[in-house]
Each structure stands twice: as structure tokens, then as C-alpha cells.
Amino acid sequence: MPLTTGISHLTFRQDYFGDPAAFAALVALLHDTFGIDVGIQERFGGPDPTSMPFAYFDENGICVANFSAFSMPMMIDGRLVKAAGFQSGAVRPRSRGQGLYRDLMRRAFSWCDAQGCELGLLLTDKPALYEPYGFKILPQHRFSGLPPAAAMSAGVSRTLSLEKSADAVLVKRLLRQRTPVSSIFAVAAQAEMFLLNGGFDTGIQLSYLDQPECVVAWKSGEADCFRLLDIVGKTIPPLSVILDALDQRPSRVEVCLPPDRLDWQGTPEPFPSHTSLMVRGDAADRLRQPVMLSPMAEF
Numbered sequence: 001m002p003l004t005t006g007i008s009h010l011t012f013r014q015d016y017f018g019d020p021a022a023f024a025a026l027v028a029l030l031h032d033t034f035g036i037d038v039g040i041q042e043r044f045g046g047p048d049p050t051s052m053p054f055a056y057f058d059e060n061g062i063c064v065a066n067f068s069a070f071s072m073p074m075m076i077d078g079r080l081v082k083a084a085g086f087q088s089g090a091v092r093p094r095s096r097g098q099g100l101y102r103d104l105m106r107r108a109f110s111w112c113d114a115q116g117c118e119l120g121l122l123l124t125d126k127p128a129l130y131e132p133y134g135f136k137i138l139p140q141h142r143f144s145g146l147p148p149a150a151a152m153s154a155g156v157s158r159t160l161s162l163e164k165s166a167d168a169v170l171v172k173r174l175l176r177q178r179t180p181v182s183s184i185f186a187v188a189a190q191a192e193m194f195l196l197n198g199g200f201d202t203g204i205q206l207s208y209l210d211q212p213e214c215v216v217a218w219k220s221g222e223a224d225c226f227r228l229l230d231i232v233g234k235t236i237p238p239l240s241v242i243l244d245a246l247d248q249r250p251s252r253v254e255v256c257l258p259p260d261r262l263d264w265q266g267t268p269e270p271f272p273s274h275t276s277l278m279v280r281g282d283a284a285d286r287l288r289q290p291v292m293l294s295p296m297a298e299f
């Protein structure tokens with residue numbers, strides 16, 4: 001049963017994605033607030049089933065405020081950490097400044113604590129909003145350098161398109177089977193953000209390598225730069241093998257994740273971004289090395 005709150009005439013609802021009208025109302029809130037269409041997730045099988053949305057709706061079913069948690073197990077310093085991501089935080093302009101978001105944040109953080117989450121993660125352009133709840137900025141670094149010495153790849157590659165259902169099925173299978181791309185800091189299991197980011201940004205190239213079987217997400221950067229965004233597979237190939245399989249001979253490489261599994265080293269450089277990665281929980285306090293969350297896991 002939805003609970004009615006004392007905050008005007010709004011109704012609080014949690015875990016409401018089973019109701020298509022309520023989910024559509026959230027899609028509208030996020031479209032009106034951020035100009036993004038998270039409805040495209042329907043193409044890939046719908047929203048993350050681990051999502052736990054917290055929201056207020058008005059009497060017409062309009063979603064006035066929302067904040068969601070979802071499960072995002074992380075590999076941190078060689079240890080699997082039970083972690084939650086927080087996203088889709090928005091309040092319609094007319095209802096701001098009345099404590100709705102404070103209420104939803106408290107509910108979401110308490111729910112995750114009760115689930116035994118060791119770590120919370122979020123990306124924001126308003127870090128001050130989350131500092132009172134114990135979130136701290138984790139500076140992100142990309143890794144830059146010369147390409148590795150050329151290597152021979154035993155296999156071949158081909159370009160994938162998430163628009164093609166067979167390719168989407170292939171990517172989803174590998175996402176289910178994936179090894180974390182880094183043992184220092186990487187998503188261990190979470191498919192929906194990879195698919196959503198791959199669908200949103202047409203500049204992202206997805207390439208399938210058959211040996212070892214994996215999907216490489218990458219971009220061609222300025223000045224002949226190869227930018228590696230993620231690798232999804234049971235085995236992580238060395239960077240030299242990836243470049244050969246993709247027939248790429250860049251003058252510079254930029255790796256947007258810790259490169260500890262790539263048999264290559266780059267120089268860490270602060271990653272320029274208008275959003276900050278924030279973490280809550282001590283699992284990240286032990287990190288002694290520069291890290292970056294793969295752009296394919298951004299949420």
C-alpha cells in the first residue's frame with residue numbers, strides 16, 4: 001500500500017517499477033529534468049531489476065520527485081564489495097525547496113544500509129548535496145601514454161550495433177559472464193548502464209573480439225588517440241592484442257579505467273568532468289592508487 005505523507009497531497013511510493021504508468025511518469029520526470037530518455041532501456045529488456053526507486057507522485061500520477069538505488073557490486077583492491085549506485089535524483093521545479101529530496105535521500109541511504117551495502121556510489125555536479133550523508137569525492141584519473149609494442153592477435157574483430165538484436169544478445173551474454181576489467185576498481189556485475197551508455201552515445205564503438213572472446217568499448221579521440229572505455233568478457237586481453245585485433249595504430253592511448261589487467265602502464269592524469277564521483281563507506285578509503293570508473297558504468 002502506498003503511504004500518503006504530510007508533504008502536501010503527495011503520495012510516497014517505493015519499488016514501483018512493476019507499474020508501467022508509474023515507470024512512464026519517472027521517464028517523463030527524467031526527460032523534463034535532464035533531457036534524457038531512459039525509456040530506451042525497454043529495447044534492452046527494461047530497467048535494472050535490482051533498482052529500488054523512492055518517489056513522490058501527485059494525484060494525477062505525475063512523478064514529482066525521485067531518487068533510486070541499484071545494486072552495483074564492485075571489485076575494489078582485489079575484493080568483491082557489496083555496493084549500491086544512486087541515480088535518477090530529481091524534483092520538479094515547483095516542488096523544490098520543501099525537503100522532498102532530503103526525505104528521499106534518507107530513505108534510500110537507510111534502505112541500502114539495511115541491505116548491508118558496504119559502499120555507496122554516485123555521480124553528481126552538486127557534491128554539497130551529498131556530503132551531509134557521508135559521501136566524499138573520489139578523484140578520477142585516466143591513464144595516458146604511448147601505445148604498447150605491437151603484438152599479433154590470433155583472432156579477428158567486427159563492429160557491433162546495439163540496434164541489431166543478435167548483437168545486443170551477444171553483448172548481454174558477455175555482460176553476464178564478465179570478469180571485472182580491473183582488480184583495483186571496476187564494476188563486477190551490472191549490465192543496464194553499459195547498454196544505456198552504449199545506446200546514448202553514438203560516438204562509442206563496440207567491437208567484438210573472438211580471441212579471447214570479449215566486447216571492447218572505445219572511441220577515436222583527438223590527435224590520433226585511441227580511448228579505451230571498457231572490456232567485457234571472461235578474459236581481459238592485453239592492450240597490445242586489442243589494438244592489433246581492431247587494426248588500430250594510434251600515436252597515443254588513453255585508458256579510462258585502471259589498466260592493471262592490460263599489460264600496459266600509462267601516466268595517471270586528472271580526468272576532466274563536470275560531475276564528481278562520490279563514495280560513501282570505507283571500502284574506498286583503502287584505495288592507494290588512482291582510479292577511474294569506466295565511462296560505460298556511468299550512471
Ligand SMILES: CC(C)(COP(=O)(O)OP(=O)(O)OC[C@H]1O[C@@H](n2cnc3c(N)ncnc32)[C@H](O)[C@@H]1OP(=O)(O)O)[C@@H](O)C(=O)NCCC(=O)NCCS
Pocket residue numbers: 033089090091092095096097098099100101102103123124125126128129
Ligand atoms: C537538487 C534537487 C534534487 C534538490 O531537490 P529539493 O527537493 O529542492 O531539495 P530539498 O528541499 O529536499 O533539500 C535537501 C537539502 O539539499 C540542499 N540543496 C538543495 N539544492 C541544492 C543544490 N543545488 N546544491 C547543494 N545543496 C542543495 C538543501 O539546502 C537541503 O539541505 P538541508 O537538508 O541541510 O536543509 C532539485 O533541485 C533538482 O531536481 N535539481 C535538478 C536536478 C538535479 O540537479 N538533481 C540532482 C542530481 S545529482
